[in-house]
Amino acid sequence: MGSLVCSTCAGPGTYDGWHPRMHEAMALYQTRYRLKPIGPHRRMTDELFAAVRATCPACAGRGLLDTVGGRSWQVCSTCHGFGSYFTKPTDEIEALRSRVLAEYPDAAADPVPDIFAGPLALSGAKQEVVNLSRMGPRAPDTSAFDGFPYLVIRVVPTLYHITLLPADATEQDLEGIARAQWRANRLDVCLVMGPDRALYINADGRDRLRSTPPRGGILITGRLRPPTHWVDTAELETRQRRLASFIDQHSTKSGNTLGDLTKGGREASADDVMRLAGVGPEGLPRGLERCAGCGEWRGNCLDQSAEFFCMVMTVHCRCQTDNRCAACGQQLYQRKLNANYYDPRDGKIWHVPGFSGLSHQCPPPPIVRANDIPPRAR
Numbered sequence: 001m002g003s004l005v006c007s008t009c010a011g012p013g014t015y016d017g018w019h020p021r022m023h024e025a026m027a028l029y030q031t032r033y034r035l036k037p038i039g040p041h042r043r044m045t046d047e048l049f050a051a052v053r054a055t056c057p058a059c060a061g062r063g064l065l066d067t068v069g070g071r072s073w074q075v076c077s078t079c080h081g082f083g084s085y086f087t088k089p090t091d092e093i094e095a096l097r098s099r100v101l102a103e104y105p106d107a108a109a110d111p112v113p114d115i116f117a118g119p120l121a122l123s124g125a126k127q128e129v130v131n132l133s134r135m136g137p138r139a140p141d142t143s144a145f146d147g148f149p150y151l152v153i154r155v156v157p158t159l160y161h162i163t164l165l166p167a168d169a170t171e172q173d174l175e176g177i178a179r180a181q182w183r184a185n186r187l188d189v190c191l192v193m194g195p196d197r198a199l200y201i202n203a204d205g206r207d208r209l210r211s212t213p214p215r216g217g218i219l220i221t222g223r224l225r226p227p228t229h230w231v232d233t234a235e236l237e238t239r240q241r242r243l244a245s246f247i248d249q250h251s252t253k254s255g256n257t258l259g260d261l262t263k264g265g266r267e268a269s270a271d272d273v274m275r276l277a278g279v280g281p282e283g284l285p286r287g288l289e290r291c292a293g294c295g296e297w298r299g300n301c302l303d304q305s306a307e308f309f310c311m312v313m314t315v316h317c318r319c320q321t322d323n324r325c326a327a328c329g330q331q332l333y334q335r336k337l338n339a340n341y342y343d344p345r346d347g348k349i350w351h352v353p354g355f356s357g358l359s360h361q362c363p364p365p366p367i368v369r370a371n372d373i374p375p376r377a378r
Contacts, residue, residue, distance in 0.1 A: 156354040197211065
């Protein structure tokens with residue numbers, strides 16, 4: 001969907017329609033080529049298939065079409081969401097794929113079912129996109145927890161933070177809490193009001209009311225404070241105990257939690273390559289410019305590493321750090337979460353996963369001594 005604010009010039013963004021989200025785009029790539037969406041084989045794959053693809057004219061390559069005046073979307077029926085189609089027979093396409101696998105035998109991957117219907121995640125071990133709803137009984141399911149209302153905050157792909165909300169609050173008050181949480185954290189937030197009513201607020205501020213709450217992933221609680229306080233009633237304490245039990249029963253007991261292994265990158269278009277290929281005057285990736293405030297680099301550029309060949313990355317400087325604690329207002333981390341920064345010392349683009357902000361601790365309240373209170377106020 002793009003962003004309401006340009007990440008380079010901080011000016012107002014221009015609406016350019018709905019687009020697949022990161023994991024959806026990766027799943028489309030994996031399904032189209034039956035190859036992993038990231039890895040050293042990407043350069044060869046993109047070069048071989050560039051001449052046998054044509055952009056879908058119905059959706060202008062986006063894969064999605066606007067509906068209801070841009071407030072919702074539907075999958076393009078012409079290209080089935082891929083945004084393009086092959087211009088050569090199946091046997092020629094298979095021959096190209098075989099050439100890639102001959103050089104990179106580990107690049108093979110299975111198509112992803114129901115790309116736009118189920119929760120997707122990137123398997124860190126296999127570097128493949130999977131549909132969590134199709135993984136059988138081992139997949140966690142947040143909808144099984146019926147302790148409504150609550151907030152779900154997407155920390156990183158597959159890691160979600162749950163905050164229980166007062167059961168007696170009005171829907172207007174609940175929405176106010178959700179939007180205040182989003183304004184502070186600048187992460188994806190979902191207000192779950194019932195089994196078939198959920199308000200999704202993306203990190204860029206766009207919202208959508210849906211009939212299904214978020215599902216799957218690793219669940220945590222008590223790490224991101226809400227913007228306001230409420231009384232711990234007996235009913236709320238009972239739900240807290242039920243939530244703790246649910247998390248203990250459904251969450252993964254082993255393994256590591258990974259951030260976005262794609263660094264939020266997207267496949268470069270022909271126009272992107274023309275604009276961003278090569279380096280700028282100072283030997284840095286073309287598309288980066290120095291921030292006048294902090295002196296760091298920001299903008300959009302092509303990643304120079306082989307693993308992310310022909311991927312456009314958005315780079316942020318320290319001035320763009322906008323993830324704050326909803327309780328105390330201080331930064332959750334020293335850099336923008338789920339975002340990248342460029343380090344000129346090694347020439348690499350580094351990713352900051354959202355769980356870096358979970359280490360934040362609010363400062364203790366100031367201690368007021370009796371001698372500090374004016375006599376008339378005592």
